[in-house]
Amino acid sequence: MSPEDRMEVLTRQFCAGQVNGSTWDHVQQAPPDPIIGVTDGWRADPDPRKLNLGVGAYRTEEGKPYVLKAVREAEQQILADPAMNKEYLPISGNPEFNRLARTLALGLSSPAIQQNRVATVQALSGTGALRVGAEFLSTHLPSSFPRIVYLPSPTWGNHKSIFAKAGFQVREYRYFCAGTRGLDFVGMVADLKAAPPGSVLLLHACAHNPTGVDPSPEQWKQLLEVTSEGRLIPFFDMAYQGFASGDLDADAASVRLFVDAGLELVLGQSFAKNMGLYGERAGALSVVCKSKDVATRVESQLKLVIRPMYSNPPMHGAAIAARVMGDPKLNELWKEELRGMADRIKLMRKVLYDQLVARNVPGDWSFVLKQIGMFSFTGMTRPQCELLVSKWHVHLTLDGRISMAGLSATTAPYLAEAIADVIKSA
Ligand code: KET
Numbered sequence: 001m002s003p004e005d006r007m008e009v010l011t012r013q014f015c016a017g018q019v020n021g022s023t024w025d026h027v028q029q030a031p032p033d034p035i036i037g038v039t040d041g042w043r044a045d046p047d048p049r050k051l052n053l054g055v056g057a058y059r060t061e062e063g064k065p066y067v068l069k070a071v072r073e074a075e076q077q078i079l080a081d082p083a084m085n086k087e088y089l090p091i092s093g094n095p096e097f098n099r100l101a102r103t104l105a106l107g108l109s110s111p112a113i114q115q116n117r118v119a120t121v122q123a124l125s126g127t128g129a130l131r132v133g134a135e136f137l138s139t140h141l142p143s144s145f146p147r148i149v150y151l152p153s154p155t156w157g158n159h160k161s162i163f164a165k166a167g168f169q170v171r172e173y174r175y176f177c178a179g180t181r182g183l184d185f186v187g188m189v190a191d192l193k194a195a196p197p198g199s200v201l202l203l204h205a206c207a208h209n210p211t212g213v214d215p216s217p218e219q220w221k222q223l224l225e226v227t228s229e230g231r232l233i234p235f236f237d238m239a240y241q242g243f244a245s246g247d248l249d250a251d252a253a254s255v256r257l258f259v260d261a262g263l264e265l266v267l268g269q270s271f272a273k274n275m276g277l278y279g280e281r282a283g284a285l286s287v288v289c290k291s292k293d294v295a296t297r298v299e300s301q302l303k304l305v306i307r308p309m310y311s312n313p314p315m316h317g318a319a320i321a322a323r324v325m326g327d328p329k330l331n332e333l334w335k336e337e338l339r340g341m342a343d344r345i346k347l348m349r350k351v352l353y354d355q356l357v358a359r360n361v362p363g364d365w366s367f368v369l370k371q372i373g374m375f376s377f378t379g380m381t382r383p384q385c386e387l388l389v390s391k392w393h394v395h396l397t398l399d400g401r402i403s404m405a406g407l408s409a410t411t412a413p414y415l416a417e418a419i420a421d422v423i424k425s426a
Helices: 003-020 036-044 069-080 095-106 125-140 158-165 185-193 217-229 253-260 292-310 316-326 328-358 382-392 411-425
Strands: 118-124 148-153 169-174 200-204 233-238 265-270 282-288 375-377 401-403
Touching: 069 316, 069 328, 095 118, 095 253, 095 265, 095 282, 095 316, 118 125, 118 292, 125 158, 125 233, 125 265, 125 282, 125 292, 148 158, 148 185, 158 169, 158 200, 169 185, 185 217, 217 253, 233 253, 253 265, 282 292, 282 316, 316 328, 328 411, 382 411
Parallel strands: 148 169, 148 200, 200 233, 233 265
Antiparallel strands: 118 282, 265 282, 375 401
């Protein structure tokens, strides 16, 4: 068959395919996302008692989404500003937002900030920061370095896909010990010591998701040593600054320890949780470098990663966050509200714990009080979680994680009753 005839046959087959069926007939149904899919399941559940404890999103005592007062005020100021326009942002985003975001993370007195050696770009929230960061590393790590990333076991489910998409080989380091429901620090250090030099090490800056277990300040010091001796590249994912302790500075201690020791590192920040800007996709990616000159070149390359991905980031969320961080009054109000959210979550831990104890639910539930951040990692099995969903309409991820931020004093007793039941029957 001549090339022309073959082309003719292929074209006919293609057209016939389109007439008789779909070009996408072979496409398989994908499973729902293990976290975001929980909200879909909750929406579709007609039972009035239904609870959404899946996605990490803060709810008020009344179970409603919460728009912070500082955010509403900033938004009103933006809308009232006659200079406001809808032009494209630069590829690297809103420069004021970038400056304030990195300062929030590293602290004004940070040597890296003082010496102007941090390259920051605005990102599509924490996920976008990780994705752009992973792509940058994959392209620009020295060619002799392996493309390997070490993730804690377990970790936020999306980490694996993000780094795999950027061409990384994904490996895990020991983190959570199911027996003690605490940190397997010995295992963690052993795994990191065995990592090839030049590997990327993903660390949760605070409020580890899903376990709620963080290293102690002393352990962070040892992790700093292991990281620098092993010549690992730290990548901090900071999605919960302020949500662990209620204090923005205290929650950034791990990142600041590494930066102040002179290490180069990558940092992803999200304003989804601590400013309640979930759907605005406000985040930042910073690369802390040895010198201003290196940082300038790194920033130019970050722009080359971003431009073909989404050209430039959205402006509204970053404008809000910049105002909230930059205006002293709004900043105070934000910090107060943030403390309020963190305190309410801590209170929910106590309420749930008391309710479980009052029902004599078997097992030691003191971990509910000890775990840090938005989530409690309960150790419930998959069948128990499935029963919580089907019988009790409590929607959660099937690894047994519950979002404490989605609980209220009214719903906590119901959850305790549901847990008591599934622990007995599943
Ligand atoms: N890092 C971690 C550790 C994390 O838990 C999340 C979100 C993100 C990054 C990304 O957040 P973003 O909205 O892109 O700024 N976690 C919650 C939501 C989700 O899965 O997307 C969650 O675990 O429920």
